[in-house]
Amino acid sequence: MRIYIVFLIVMTHIFVCQAFSSEVILGTVDTIDDDKGELQLKVMDSSIAKLEDKKVIRVKIMGRNPGLNLKTGDVVRVWGYHDDQSLGVFKAHSITGQACNRPNRDPTGVRSRLGRRSGMGGRKRGHHR
Amino acid sequence: MKIFEIAILIVLIANLISASQVLALDISMGFDAGYDNNVTQMPDALDSGFGNYKIRFAQPLTFSHPSLLNNLDGEFFTLFQYKDYFAVRDNYRLEAGTTFSWPIFDKRLIPGIMSDIFFFRDNLIESDSRNEWGAGVFINWVTGNRLNFELWHNQWRADYRQSIIYKGSNSGSGKGQSNNKNLSKSRYDRIQITGLNGTFFCSSEFQTDVILEYSRIQSSVSSESSRGKTATAVLNWTPRKVWEVYFQGSAAKIDYENRVETPYREDKVTNICFGLSRYFQYVTLKISFERENNHSSLPDETYHQEVIQCGFILFF
Numbered sequence: 249m250r251i252y253i254v255f256l257i258v259m260t261h262i263f264v265c266q267a268f269s270s271e272v273i274l275g276t277v278d279t280i281d282d283d284k285g286e287l288q289l290k291v292m293d294s295s296i297a298k299l300e301d302k303k304v305i306r307v308k309i310m311g312r313n314p315g316l317n318l319k320t321g322d323v324v325r326v327w328g329y330h331d332d333q334s335l336g337v338f339k340a341h342s343i344t345g346q347a348c349n350r351p352n353r354d355p356t357g358v359r360s361r362l363g364r365r366s367g368m369g370g371r372k373r374g375h376h377r
Numbered sequence: 378m379k380i381f382e383i384a385i386l387i388v389l390i391a392n393l394i395s396a397s398q399v400l401a402l403d404i405s406m407g408f409d410a411g412y413d414n415n416v417t418q419m420p421d422a423l424d425s426g427f428g429n430y431k432i433r434f435a436q437p438l439t440f441s442h443p444s445l446l447n448n449l450d451g452e453f454f455t456l457f458q459y460k461d462y463f464a465v466r467d468n469y470r471l472e473a474g475t476t477f478s479w480p481i482f483d484k485r486l487i488p489g490i491m492s493d494i495f496f497f498r499d500n501l502i503e504s505d506s507r508n509e510w511g512a513g514v515f516i517n518w519v520t521g522n523r524l525n526f527e528l529w530h531n532q533w534r535a536d537y538r539q540s541i542i543y544k545g546s547n548s549g550s551g552k553g554q555s556n557n558k559n560l561s562k563s564r565y566d567r568i569q570i571t572g573l574n575g576t577f578f579c580s581s582e583f584q585t586d587v588i589l590e591y592s593r594i595q596s597s598v599s600s601e602s603s604r605g606k607t608a609t610a611v612l613n614w615t616p617r618k619v620w621e622v623y624f625q626g627s628a629a630k631i632d633y634e635n636r637v638e639t640p641y642r643e644d645k646v647t648n649i650c651f652g653l654s655r656y657f658q659y660v661t662l663k664i665s666f667e668r669e670n671n672h673s674s675l676p677d678e679t680y681h682q683e684v685i686q687c688g689f690i691l692f693f
Contacts, residue, residue, distance in 0.1 A: 255624060255651070270580055274522040276484065292483065293522040323484045323519065327581035342581035342618075 271295050273326045273338060277318055278304060285309045287318065289326060289338075296330050299338075307338045318343070404693040407431040409663075411686025416465055417502060418671070418680045425464035429688070432457050451477040466500035478517075487517040491531075509535040511568070525576040530569070537564040541598055567595040582618075586611040588627075600642070602634035618656070625650040644673045661690045 273296070275289035287307050291299060299305065307326055318324065328340035409429040415422035438451040452475065459469040474493025481488070492512040499505040511533030518526045540561045572590040579585065588609040596602045609627035616622075626649045633642040652665035664687040673679045 272522045272578070272581075274519065292485070292519075295522050321484075323480075325522065325578060325581070344578070344581055 270327050270341070271329055271338075273299065273305065273307075275305070275324065275326065277320050277322045277324060280318055280320065289324075292323070299330065302336075305336070305338050307340050309340050309343070311341065403433075403435040403437065405431075405433045405435075405690050406693075407433075407688060407690040409686045409688030411684060411688075413462070413682070413684045415680055415682040416462055418669075418682055420677055420680055422680070422682075423465055425462040427463065427686075428461045429686070430459045430461070431690075449477060449479050451475065462501070468497070468499040468501065468505075470495065470497045472496075478515075485519050487519075489515050489517075491515065504537065504539045506539070507535050507537045509533055513570075523578045525578075527574040527576075528572070529574075530571045533566075533568040533570075535566040535568060537566075540564060563597060564601075565597050566601065569593045582615050584613045586613070599634055599636055600639040603631050605629055605631040621652070621654040621656070623650075623652050625652075640675060642673060642675050642678065644671055644678065646671045659692050661692075663688060663690070 272294070273289060273291055274293040275291045278288040278290050280287045285308065287309070289305050289307050291302050291305055294302075307328075310328070322345065325344045326338065326340045327342040327344070328338055330336070330338050407429075408431070410427070411429070412424070412426050414424045416425050416427075417423050433454060433456045435452055435454040438453070440449040440451075454472075454474055456472040457469070458472075459467065461467045472493060472495045474491065476489060476491040478487050478489030480486070490512065491514075493510070495509040497505070497507055497509070511531055513529055513531030515527060515529035518528075520526055541564050542559050542561055570590060570592045572588060574586060574588045577585050577587075586609070588607075588611075590605075590607040590609075592603075592605040592607070594601065594603045594605075607627055607629040609625065611623060611625045614620075614622045627647070629644075629646040629648075631644040631646065633639075633644070635641050646669065648667065648669045650665060650667040652663065654661055654663040665685070667682075667684045669680075669682045671678065671680050
């Protein structure tokens with residue numbers, strides 16, 4: 249148990265350090281240009297104050313983003329930084345899917361790990377065993 | 378009447394499928410091997426190694442017609458799981474279900490419905506074998522650039538295959554005698570679960586979940602009726618999106634319906650879990666460790682359990 253608490257403290261520390269270390273834009277994919285590695289994003293929300301008035305932003309994808317098959321209309325979180333010198337292009341180092349576009353109600357597997365403890369499935373404790 | 382309702386349901390599902398753009402069938406097969414130091418979750422622990430075999434078929438559906446069905450997403454799935462304990466008896470389950478969601482307000486809100494049926498057979502504790510079916514509603518709310526909420530409510534019914542045999546007492550025909558004889562009572566549970574999940578996205582690789590759940594079980598056996606409150610926290614780290622490390626801790630308090638004829642029972646369950654996964658294109662390797670403690674006011678319901686397992690999942 250103590251080892252677990254130490255792990256938890258270390259992880260929480262990393263989380264706090266990581267949080268807010270990069271900017272994020274929440275938006276809907278408008279157009280995709282695979283050749284240029286770019287996409288147009290309709291901005292829904294942004295952590296960058298000066299982008300609050302922008303309705304559409306051009307996103308340049310830096311490097312590859314494994315495991316994400318984007319299509320127009322997807323709601324995504326784009327992580328990176330806003331480069332004023334390159335005409336307002338947002339340089340993305342990572343794009344994460346919203347996980348709500350598909351009705352996958354357990355994207356991180358949390359629910360299945362909870363093991364339907366509330367009474368469903370698996371074993372159930374009780375007097376009548 | 379029931380046949381009529383089932384027929385309508387079949388026609389409705391057929392219409393939905395025909396109106397949909399059927400995507401490729403997702404098939405996954407998994408195998409885990411591990412060790413469980415308390416299979417039955419009882420004070421006198423029975424330990425055993427185990428093999429866990431799983432196969433899941435999922436048919437995603439998406440509706441692209443310019444109609445009311447536009448943006449409707451759905452999925453049908455079937456899951457079969459067989460758990461083979463080497464030292465004790467095995468169990469298996471079959472589950473099938475469906476989920477539909479309909480994003481609204483620029484996909485900020487995603488309400489949905491779900492339903493599934495569940496068959497569980499246990500050759501070790503045969504009285505746990507049961508059939509369940511139920512339905513639920515949920516709503517996802519994309520609150521902001523770093524925060525999501527999900528609220529859900531599910532209702533289930535569990536029918537146990539074995540009736541409860543207990544000793545009943547009858548006052549004997551006015552002569553002051555009492556006759557004890559075995560009585561049989563069918564066992565079923567009505568389960569209601571309401572939950573809230575908040576997800577905070579710290580960065581592209583770190584996220585944390587907090588889940589609060591309230592459950593109510595109304596059982597035909599009064600001593601099994603309970604109200605439970607569970608709080609869970611999860612830290613999730615996915616470096617380079619090919620690894621996943623998670624830490625999960627939960628605490629639950631379950632108050633059983635206490636009556637004069639039943640002993641007082643209150644359970645406090647704590648659970649911690651640590652897991653590591655490595656994702657490849659068609660394979661996921663994983664290892665996990667889980668520890669659970671239940672401190673019950675009834676000594677014969679108090680237990681301690683540790684499970685360690687490793688395995689893989691193949692995706693087709």
